[in-house]
Amino acid sequence: MPAIPSLGGLRGRSNGRAKNVPDRPLPVPLSAYVVDCAVYVEGKRLPGRWSHSEAIKEVRKRHAGFVWIGLHEPDAVQIQGIADTFGLHELAVEDALEAHQRPKLERYDDTLFMVLKTVRYVEHESPATANEIVETGELMAFLGRDFVITVRHGNHSGLARLRRELDQDPERLDLGPSAVLHAIADHVVDHYLDVTTAIESDIDEMETHVFAPRSKVSAEQIYFMKREVLELRRAVMPLGTPLQRLAEGYTRLIPDEVRSYFRDVSDHLTTVAERVANFDELLTTLVDATLAKITLQQNTDMRKITAWAAIIAVPTALAGIYGMNFDYMPELHWRFGYPVAMTVIFGVCILLYRIFRKNRWL
Numbered sequence: 001m002p003a004i005p006s007l008g009g010l011r012g013r014s015n016g017r018a019k020n021v022p023d024r025p026l027p028v029p030l031s032a033y034v035v036d037c038a039v040y041v042e043g044k045r046l047p048g049r050w051s052h053s054e055a056i057k058e059v060r061k062r063h064a065g066f067v068w069i070g071l072h073e074p075d076a077v078q079i080q081g082i083a084d085t086f087g088l089h090e091l092a093v094e095d096a097l098e099a100h101q102r103p104k105l106e107r108y109d110d111t112l113f114m115v116l117k118t119v120r121y122v123e124h125e126s127p128a129t130a131n132e133i134v135e136t137g138e139l140m141a142f143l144g145r146d147f148v149i150t151v152r153h154g155n156h157s158g159l160a161r162l163r164r165e166l167d168q169d170p171e172r173l174d175l176g177p178s179a180v181l182h183a184i185a186d187h188v189v190d191h192y193l194d195v196t197t198a199i200e201s202d203i204d205e206m207e208t209h210v211f212a213p214r215s216k217v218s219a220e221q222i223y224f225m226k227r228e229v230l231e232l233r234r235a236v237m238p239l240g241t242p243l244q245r246l247a248e249g250y251t252r253l254i255p256d257e258v259r260s261y262f263r264d265v266s267d268h269l270t271t272v273a274e275r276v277a278n279f280d281e282l283l284t285t286l287v288d289a290t291l292a293k294i295t296l297q298q299n300t301d302m303r304k305i306t307a308w309a310a311i312i313a314v315p316t317a318l319a320g321i322y323g324m325n326f327d328y329m330p331e332l333h334w335r336f337g338y339p340v341a342m343t344v345i346f347g348v349c350i351l352l353y354r355i356f357r358k359n360r361w362l
């Protein structure tokens with residue numbers, strides 16, 4: 001079987017050109033984007049390395065098994081060969097090349113195209129100081145009678161571990177390509193559960209800070225957390241309908257044995273969706289509580305300012321009255337006028353201070 005040329009080998013040969021030949025960039029081979037290409041017959045992976053065309057020829061020659069190809073961020077030139085070989089619809093191929101797709105399920109002739117959003121929890125010291133909490137990526141899957149092609153966008157949504165686990169379970173792979181699609185959906189939703197558990201801890205920590213006395217949590221920090229939960233919600237909520245359709249017999253590509261597994265994944269997704277909805281409501285409550293706390297603090301500050309203004313008004317008033325420089329004013333030339341005036345000022349100020357302290361204005 002001919003070996004698939006590697007990117008490094010092509011670059012090595014390009015360095016041997018004559019000096020008078022201009023150095024032109026070589027096109028990146030498809031092998032640079034193919035993470036793995038395998039042939040499965042009766043649930044077992046056949047040994048050897050396969051190109052996409054050789055793999056599908058082997059399966060169709062045997063009239064048994066299927067091909068699983070994994071791609072990572074291919075461009076239009078590299079994926080076109082696979083699209084032509086497997087008869088993929090051009091609209092689905094276009095969606096697979098472009099990131100930022102909503103989770104969806106579409107049927108093109110005898111092929112299914114499914115988009116799933118992947119999420120990853122970004123570790124951080126505190127939700128109050130984090131710059132990012134949820135990182136998203138995308139997984140697209142083409143499902144046919146004898147093939148499944150996965151296209152991955154993002155660096156956190158690798159399927160190598162999942163493929164190794166499935167390789168150890170030939171009975172499950174013997175159900176066909178739909179078993180791989182179910183495993184991918186289950187893998188993605190399980191990550192949703194992990195992320196929601198981690199976010200729940202962050203929200204609990206933020207709730208503790210909000211209701212703690214003299215806390216420094218601002219409304220902007222809660223809005224940031226709300227934005228991260230909204231990003232998670234955009235990944236979770238639209239996936240419910242595609243999973244329900246797969247569980248209800250949307251296509252003959254999903255046999256009855258696999259449909260029940262999709263129902264289980266749909267139930268897990270419902271749990272995640274309820275958690276995310278609760279997060280959103282709780283964060284809205286925390287925003288209201290923070291704004292109420294800020295308003296209460298402002299009222300307290302205004303009372304303090306008002307109280308000190310009232311105390312300062314006493315010496316200001318007396319000094320203003322006896323500073324008018326009239327010749328005929330009572331007690332103006334009295335020897336004890338100054339001590340009496342100062343005593344009155346201090347006495348009234350102390351009295352007002354005690355009254356405000358008693359009423360908790362100061």
